[in-house]
Amino acid sequence: MEELTPKDLFLQSVGRCVANELFLPEFYSRFVGASEEIQARFRFTDFDQQYLMLRRSLELCAGATSGDPESMREINERALTHDRDHLNIKPEFYDVWLETIIDTARIHDSQWDEAVETAWQRILGHVVKHMLRKY
Ligand code: HEM
Structure with a gap:
């Protein structure tokens, strides 16, 4: 059997x-609870939409990391x-985002397991780095 890739x-x-169905609400509840500044960014947010997005x-991040042009364009x-100049998502928010x-x-x-955790770190870390370069 072929080994699974990080993607x-x-x-x-x-x-x-x-x-x-608890995963996304729980993530946002922890993330928004992490700082008042983060909470303020989401004060007008429709969370049902935000969960879908x-x-x-997350799927987009996997595509962008493996070089898919359409995913790269969206990222x-x-x-x-x-x-x-827009949402002003400060670099330190991304550290909290990734950890949470x-x-x-x-x-x-x-x-x-460890391999799954490494895959999350690698794929989301790659996209976060890209977002930070363009901050
Ligand atoms: C790689 C990380 C991230 C991805 C892929 C991502 C993706 C998105 C997408 C697709 C949207 C909706 C469309 C748009 O407005 O661009 C959005 C909106 C938003 N994101 Fe992010 N995001 C990321 C990190 C963050 C972080 C770290 C924050 C920190 C506070 C954040 C705060 C927001 C806010 C405030 C909105 C607007 C919500 C609203 O419509 O009220 N995002 N994000």
Whole structure:
């Protein structure tokens, strides 16, 4: 049997996490609870929409990391909406984002192990670095 790539491991893990309807609300509740500044950014947010967009974004991150041009284009658009002239998502927020999403996934994925964690770190770390370069 061929070994699963980090992308496969990540996408399968995302699938297991989002199969549990508590995963996305719990992530946002922890993330927004992490700082008043983060909370303020989401004061007008429709969270049902936000859950859908995050789920899609996670898949996008996997595509962008493996070089898919359409995913790259969309990540570049997100980098623009999140930069200092738009949503002004400060670099330190991304550290909290990454840590919180991985902590939440660890709890919700029953097959979590070191390889899965490395895959999450690698794929989301890659996209976060890209967003930060364009901040
Ligand atoms: C790689 C990381 C991230 C991805 C892929 C991502 C993706 C997205 C997407 C797809 C949207 C909706 C469309 C848009 O406005 O661009 C969005 C909106 C938003 N994101 Fe992010 N995001 C990321 C990190 C963050 C972080 C760290 C924060 C920190 C506070 C943040 C705050 C927001 C806010 C405030 C909105 C607007 C919500 C609203 O409509 O009220 N995002 N994000």
